[in-house]
Each structure stands twice: as structure tokens, then as C-alpha cells.
Amino acid sequence: MKTMEINDKTYFLKNNKDLFIATLSEFAHKSFEVASLNDIIKTSGLNKGSFYYRFNDKLDLYYALMDYLYIEQLNIFEKQTQYLKGNFSLEVLLHAFFTNSYNLYSLNPELLMLNYNSFLEKEDLKNNRLEHCISSLVDKVLPVIENLILKDYKMKSTILKMFIKNVEIQYYFLPFVFKDTFTSSDVSSLVSTLIQSINLYRNLDNLDQSVFLNNKMSLQLSKENKDMFDLNLKLTKGEILAIVGPNKSPELILQKLILELFDINDGEIEY
Numbered sequence: 001m002k003t004m005e006i007n008d009k010t011y012f013l014k015n016n017k018d019l020f021i022a023t024l025s026e027f028a029h030k031s032f033e034v035a036s037l038n039d040i041i042k043t044s045g046l047n048k049g050s051f052y053y054r055f056n057d058k059l060d061l062y063y064a065l066m067d068y069l070y071i072e073q074l075n076i077f078e079k080q081t082q083y084l085k086g087n088f089s090l091e092v093l094l095h096a097f098f099t100n101s102y103n104l105y106s107l108n109p110e111l112l113m114l115n116y117n118s119f120l121e122k123e124d125l126k127n128n129r130l131e132h133c134i135s136s137l138v139d140k141v142l143p144v145i146e147n148l149i150l151k152d153y154k155m156k157s158t159i160l161k162m163f164i165k166n167v168e169i170q171y172y173f174l175p176f177v178f179k180d181t182f183t184s185s186d187v188s189s190l191v192s193t194l195i196q197s198i199n200l201y202r203n204l205d206n207l208d209q210s211v212f213l214n215n216k217m218s219l220q221l222s223k224e225n226k227d228m229f230d231l232n233l234k235l236t237k238g239e240i241l242a243i244v245g246p247n248k249s250p251e252l253i254l255q256k257l258i259l260e261l262f263d264i265n266d267g268e269i270e271y
Contacts, residue, residue: 009064010071012054019044019051023065028113032062032121059128066133069114073137076103090148091195094167097141098187101174112174119172142168153198163201167194 013020022043026035037058041051055061077100081088088096105112118129130139146164149155155163170190 007064007067009054009060010067013061013064014068016044016046019046020068023061024108024110024114027062027065028110028117031117032058032125035062037061063129063132065114066118066129069111069118070134070136072107072111073100073104073115074134074140076100076107077137077141088144088148090145090152091191093141093145093148094191094194095187097137097145097167098171098174098190099184100137101171102184102187105174116172116174138168138171149198155198155201159201163198166197170194 013023019040022040025043026040030036035058040061041048055064077096080096080099080103101112101115104115118126121129142164145167146160149160149163
């Protein structure tokens with residue numbers, strides 16, 4: 001894991017506009033395995049001799065791009081939080097954490113897609129990235145969130161890990177959840193939901209075995225719309241299930257039903 005400083009390869013990538021755009025576009029929309037180095041070089045207009053003078057291979061270029069992403073994340077976060085001087089409440093830290101993604105999205109939506117894709121990569125690539133790239137914002141902030149919860153909420157470690165994993169998944173899946181409608185108010189709504197869910201997570205340790213969702217649940221959010229869920233679902237104690245979907249989608253509404261942020265009109269949720 002490197003220190004937070006821009007290296008020669010990242011500096012070159014950042015300052016070669018055509019190469020940067022081609023590289024970001026390729027890795028933001030494709031996995032590392034599928035991304036084509038030949039397409040990047042061709043699209044950028046850079047000749048192969050010049051490219052290989054700077055980079056050894058596709059992996060070398062990928063590391064340079066990820067370093068750029070992480071440096072941008074950390075610089076934005078430092079500007080957001082410098083006035084706090086390290087005195088964070090959990091809500092303030094979560095808000096700064098997710099606002100960082102919004103600011104990154106405002107800078108360039110493809111940076112957020114790159115971040116999303118990095119979460120989906122194979123484990124060996126993730127592990128190698130830890131060795132060759134600087135620490136990401138996630139690496140730095142999630143342990144602080146964990147310590148704040150331990151201090152303020154006395155959550156047991158097994159349940160705490162479930163909550164932290166939920167925060168991590170929400171962070172990486174933001175492009176998928178909000179798509180083209182990502183606004184600063186979405187950040188506040190997301191943080192509010194996470195804070196409200198803490199007591200539910202604490203209560204999970206008191207469950208004997210499972211959570212059941214019985215079929216044909218319904219939820220009336222307005223006079224015009226009634227959401228129906230024809231669903232049977234059983235979650236065993238200790239099991240982690242990610243339910244993700246675009247903003248205002250059935251998946252997101254289902255999340256809030258499970259967290260008891262909405263009341264259902266028909267059907268049951270049993271704990």
C-alpha cells in the first residue's frame with residue numbers, strides 16, 4: 001500500500017487528456033478482464049512506442065488510473081472535513097462519506113462507475129490493488145465508522161460487520177441506485193435511512209433464527225400508486241443479502257419495508 005502521492009505514471013495519465021479519457025471510459029464501462037488495451041491506445045491516438053515507454057502493460061495503466069481516483073476521493077474528502085478537525089459524529093461522517101461520491105459524480109460520472117466496477121473485480125485483482133495503489137477512501141473511512149458505532153451504540157461485532165458491509169455496498173452501488181438522478185438530497189436520504197436502521201441491526205442479535213417475508217405484501221405510498229410484492233423470502237440469522245435497485249424502485253422500497261421505515265397494508269414481515 002503506497003503513500004498518498006501522485007507518481008510519474010499517474011501524473012502522465014492525468015496530464016495526457018486523450019489517454020486519460022480513453023482509459024477512464026474503458027475501465028468505467030468494462031471489467032478489467034474485458035477492457036482492451038489496444039482499444040485504449042487506438043482511441044487515445046497515442047502510438048504504442050510512447051505508451052510502452054511509460055507503462056508496462058494494461059495492469060500498470062489500471063493501477064495509475066485507480067491511484068488517480070483514490071487521490072481525487074481523498075482530496076475531496078479532506079476539503080469537506082478539514083473544518084471538523086477530526087471531531088466526527090457518526091451521522092456527520094456518513095454524510096461526508098457519501099457526499100464525497102456525489103462530488104466525485106459531479107466532477108465526472110465515469111469516476112463513480114469506475115469505483116463501482118472496482119468493487120466487482122476478482123479478489124486477486126483487489127488484493128494486488130491494495131499492494132500497488134494508495135489507500136482508498138473506503139479503506140480509511142470504514143474503520144473510523146466502525147469505531148464510532150462501537151463507541152456510541154455498543155453493537156456486537158458480528159452485527160457490526162453486517163452494518164459496515166451494508167454501508168460499503170451502498171457506497172459502491174450508488175451509480176446503479178441513482179443512475180442519472182443523483183442529487184445531494186439523495187445523500188441526506190440515504191444517510192438518514194442508515195442511521196434509522198442501526199437499532200434494527202442491534203435487534204438482529206436477539207433473533208432466534210430467521211426473518212420471513214410473506215407473499216403478496218402491498219404498500220400504498222400515494223392515492224395513485226400501490227406497490228405489490230409477490231414474494232416469499234427467508235433470511236437465516238447471520239446471512240447477508242444485498243437488495244439494490246434504482247432510486248424509487250421496488251428493490252429500494254423493499255429495503256425500507258424490511259427496515260420498518262414504511263408500514264405495509266397487506267402481508268407480513270416476521271422476525
